[in-house]
Amino acid sequence: MIPLWQGSCNQWDCDEMGHMNVRIYVEKQLEGLVTLAHELGMPEAFRPNAPSTVVPVDQHIRYVREVLPGKPISMQGCVLEIGESDAVIYQEMRHSDGRLAAAFRTRIAHIDTAEGERFPWTAKTRARMEALKGETPEEALPRSFDPEKPGMALKDITLDYAKSIGAPYIGMGAVPPAHCGVHGWMEASWVIGRLSDMVPNLLYDWRQRVGEASADNKRMGAAVLEYRLRYHRLPRVGDRFVAYSSFGGVNGKTHSLVHWLMDPETGRPWATSEAVAITLDLDARKAVAAPPEMMQELEKIAPRGLGI
Known part of the structure; x- marks a missing residue:
């Protein structure tokens, strides 16, 4: 796994329940996905003039421990599966003591930005994906869904x-x-x-x-x-x-x-x-x-x- 993001939970990231809102988890997960795109040789993917980008098409999220205001958190991730024009990415968010806060399993699609149509990964990107392949830790595996x-x-x-x-x-x-x-x-x-x-x-x-x-x-x-x-x-x-x-x-x-x-x-x-x-x-x-x-x-x- 490689580091993808590090920061903290702000008071304004929290909802009426007192903990970080589900929107903010995905916001930070998407930020980590930008970092991953750079690592995969796609630094333009999230810039305005990019010919192609990646988008989530199916996502599983598991919330393990609450993230409360002021708490530092960090994210790392890896590649689980590689398809012709899609891939499954694992990202995890952890507290500063190493305990798991949340885990994301996201199937992403490689699409052109003009029409939104899928097309194959380049050989260069596939090679970089292969180098980042890993596994989901036992504690982060899905429980309620397949x-x-x-x-x-x-x-x-x-x-x-x-x-x-x-x-x-x-x-x-x-x-x-x-x-x-x-x-x-x-x-x-x-x-x-x-x-x-x-x-x-x-x-x-x-x-x-x-x-x-x-x-x-x-x-x-x-x-x-x-x-x-x-x-x-x-x-x-x-x-x-x-x-x-x-x-x-x-x-x-x-x-x-x-x-x-x-x-x-x-x-x-x-x-x-x-x-x-x-x-x-x-x-x-x-x-x-x-x-x-x-x-x-x-x-x-x-x-x-x-x-x-």
């Missing part, structure tokens, strides 16, 4: 289908220039970021009722443990998006939700994702098992049926 499991067929991911199963509408928005990279596409960090912004429309009142149902009326929040995201198309400035959610299931103290970020103009997906989360006691910073009746209520609020 990142290679095929998702839903693209033709089946439609706005009409989300509405037909009664999936709740959780938010909408439009892409501003500040959320786009140099090639004009919305940055992947803002895909997960905007979903994070919209989830309270689904869960805020439910979390309050979970707290009220506890013996001492705990202050409740949530923490995501794992995320899988599939990026089908990246929107551009001025494009609109809407989001719908569905209950994915419950396993012990964890529950999962599937989110679809959709194009209201075409009814097709921008991105689909699944998040495995815990209900978090905000004062004790510990996971709390929501009562079965509250999970049943959540499934009524967000009926099953959406897939990634």
Whole structure:
């Protein structure tokens, strides 16, 4: 593995749960990807006039230990797999004491910046990738997802289908220039970021009722443990998006939700994702098992049926 990034968590990187927001994790992961591109002999990949670049198409994220304000963190990574025009990259974020904070397994595609079409790696880049091949540490392996499991067929991911199963509408928005990279596409960090912004429309009142149902009326929040995201198309400035959610299931103290970020103009997906989360006691910073009746209520609020 090679070093890709080093910095710290700022107060403004954190959300209402008191820890670093999921958007910031991906923001730093993408910054590490820029460093990796330089190491692969593609220093122009993230500059405005680049003929080609790399973009994430499928990503698994595992959050292992909270990152709190003021904490120093660093990132290193390697190459796991090499395809003709894609590759799987491993990146890990660690605390200053060496403990794992988060791990990212990202399938990237090599595309031309004019049309967004995939094309093969150069021999030079492939050789550099081979020199950086490594393995995912045992402690960072996926737990809740098989990142290679095929998702839903693209033709089946439609706005009409989300509405037909009664999936709740959780938010909408439009892409501003500040959320786009140099090639004009919305940055992947803002895909997960905007979903994070919209989830309270689904869960805020439910979390309050979970707290009220506890013996001492705990202050409740949530923490995501794992995320899988599939990026089908990246929107551009001025494009609109809407989001719908569905209950994915419950396993012990964890529950999962599937989110679809959709194009209201075409009814097709921008991105689909699944998040495995815990209900978090905000004062004790510990996971709390929501009562079965509250999970049943959540499934009524967000009926099953959406897939990634």
